[in-house]
Amino acid sequence: MILVTGGAGYIGSHTTVVLQEAGYEVLVVDNLSNSDAGVMDRIEKITGKRPVFEEMDLVDAAKVDALFAKYSIEGIIHFAASKAVGESVQKPLLYYRNNLQSLMNLLDAMKKYEVKNIVFSSSCTVYGQPSEEYLPVTENAPIQVALSPYGNTKQICEEILRDSIYAHPELQGVALRYFNPVGAHPSALIGELPIGVPQNLMPFITQTGIGLRQGLKVFGGDYSTPDGTCIRDYIHVVDLAKAHLIALERYMKGNNKKGFEWFNLGTGTGSSVLEVIKSFEKMSGKQLAYEIVDRREGDIEQIWADTTIANEELGWKSELGLDEMTDSAWKWEKYYNEVLKPSISEA
Numbered sequence: 030m031i032l033v034t035g036g037a038g039y040i041g042s043h044t045t046v047v048l049q050e051a052g053y054e055v056l057v058v059d060n061l062s063n064s065d066a067g068v069m070d071r072i073e074k075i076t077g078k079r080p081v082f083e084e085m086d087l088v089d090a091a092k093v094d095a096l097f098a099k100y101s102i103e104g105i106i107h108f109a110a111s112k113a114v115g116e117s118v119q120k121p122l123l124y125y126r127n128n129l130q131s132l133m134n135l136l137d138a139m140k141k142y143e144v145k146n147i148v149f150s151s152s153c154t155v156y157g158q159p160s161e162e163y164l165p166v167t168e169n170a171p172i173q174v175a176l177s178p179y180g181n182t183k184q185i186c187e188e189i190l191r192d193s194i195y196a197h198p199e200l201q202g203v204a205l206r207y208f209n210p211v212g213a214h215p216s217a218l219i220g221e222l223p224i225g226v227p228q229n230l231m232p233f234i235t236q237t238g239i240g241l242r243q244g245l246k247v248f249g250g251d252y253s254t255p256d257g258t259c260i261r262d263y264i265h266v267v268d269l270a271k272a273h274l275i276a277l278e279r280y281m282k283g284n285n286k287k288g289f290e291w292f293n294l295g296t297g298t299g300s301s302v303l304e305v306i307k308s309f310e311k312m313s314g315k316q317l318a319y320e321i322v323d324r325r326e327g328d329i330e331q332i333w334a335d336t337t338i339a340n341e342e343l344g345w346k347s348e349l350g351l352d353e354m355t356d357s358a359w360k361w362e363k364y365y366n367e368v369l370k371p372s373i374s375e376a
C-alpha cells in the first residue's frame with residue numbers, strides 16, 4: 030500500500046489516480062484544510078477504485094504512529110503541506126510547524142515501521158531567481174536564500190530528508206522540485222480548487238473566463254523578456270503525477286540504493302504570461318479581459334528547467350504542452366462551476 034499524504038489536494042489527487050491505474054492500493058491521508066473529501070468519489074469514478082481515506086493531521090506524532098501500525102505501508106509520497114506564500118509571511122510558525130513537523134513524524138514512523146521509500150514534494154522556489162549562467166536551471170544550480178517562510182520550509186525539509194537518509198542508510202528518498210504545475214485530469218473530474226481569490230495565474234485565468242473575476246491583472250509588462258512579461262515553466266499536473274510513480278518505483282523495484290536525490294520537474298520550455306493567455310483564448314474560444322499593471326512584489330523575472338537529468342535518470346519526460354494545460358484547466362473550471370458546485374449546494 031502506498032501512503033499519499035495530501036492525497037485529496039490538487040497534485041495528490043492526480044497522483045493517486047496514476048498510482049491506482051498502475052495497480053497500487055492507495056491510502057490517502059489528508060486533514061482537509063485545503064481540500065474536501067468529495068474528491069475520493071471522483072477518483073473512484075475515474076479509476077473504478079476508491080482509495081482508503083483517513084482524515085488526519087500529520088503534525089500529531091501519536092496519530093502518525095497509529096496509522097503506520099494499522100496499515101502495511103510500502104512507500105510514501107508526501108504532499109501534505111501548507112503552501113500559500115503570502116499566508117506564510119503572516120503566519121510563519123504555522124508553516125514551520127505544519128511542514129517540518131509532519132515530515133519529521135513521517136521519518137520517525139518510517140524508521141520504526143521499516144518503511145524505506147519517500148518521495149517529497151518540493152519546489153523550484155529553492156533556486157530563487159537564477160543568474161543567466163544557470164538558465165535553464167539544472168539540479169546543480171545553487172540554492173538561494175528563501176524569499177518566504179513557505180519557501181524556507183521546502184529548503185529545510187529537503188535538508189531534514191538529506192540528513193536523515195545519510196544517518197539511516199536504510200532510508201531512501203527523493204525531492205521532486207516542481208516548476209509551475211497547472212492543468213487538470215482529462216476527465217475534468219479533478220483539478221485545482223483554490224480557496225478564495227486565486228493567487229496563481231492559471232486558476233485566475235479560468236475564473237476570469239467563467240465570469241467569477243472581472244479581469245486579469247498581468248503583473249508587469251516591462252521585464253527583460255521577449256514580450257515584457259514573466260516567464261515560467263508550466264507543467265501539466267498529469268505529467269507531474271506520472272513522475273511521482275516513476276520516482277517511487279525507482280527505489281521500490283530493485284535494490285538500487287541511491288541516497289538522497291533531487292530532480293527538476295518541468296517541461297524545459299518557458300512561457301510568458303501573455304503566451305498562457307493566448308493559449309487559453311485559443312483553446313476556450315473566449316476573449317480574456319486583461320490589463321498590464323505594475324510588477325508584483327517578490328516575483329522573479331524568468332525561470333525554466335533543464336530537464337536533462339530527470340529525463341535521463343528517471344526515464345521520464347513531460348508529454349503535454351501548454352494548449353493541453355489551458356484546455357484541461359478550462360474544462361475542469363466549467364465542470365466545477367456547472368456540475369459540481371450546484372450539486373454540492375443542493376446536497
Ligand code: UD1
Nearest residue numbers: 114152154208209210228229230233246247248259302328
Ligand atoms: C508560484 C508560487 C511559488 C511556487 C511556484 C512554482 C505563489 C505566490 N508562488 O510562483 O511558491 O514555488 O509557483 O509552483 O503562489 N501572474 C499574473 N497575474 C496573476 C497571477 C500571476 O500576471 O493574477 C503572473 C505572475 O506575475 C508570474 C506568473 O503569472 O509571472 C505565474 O505566477 P504564479 O502562478 O503565482 O506562479 P509563481 O509566481 O511562479
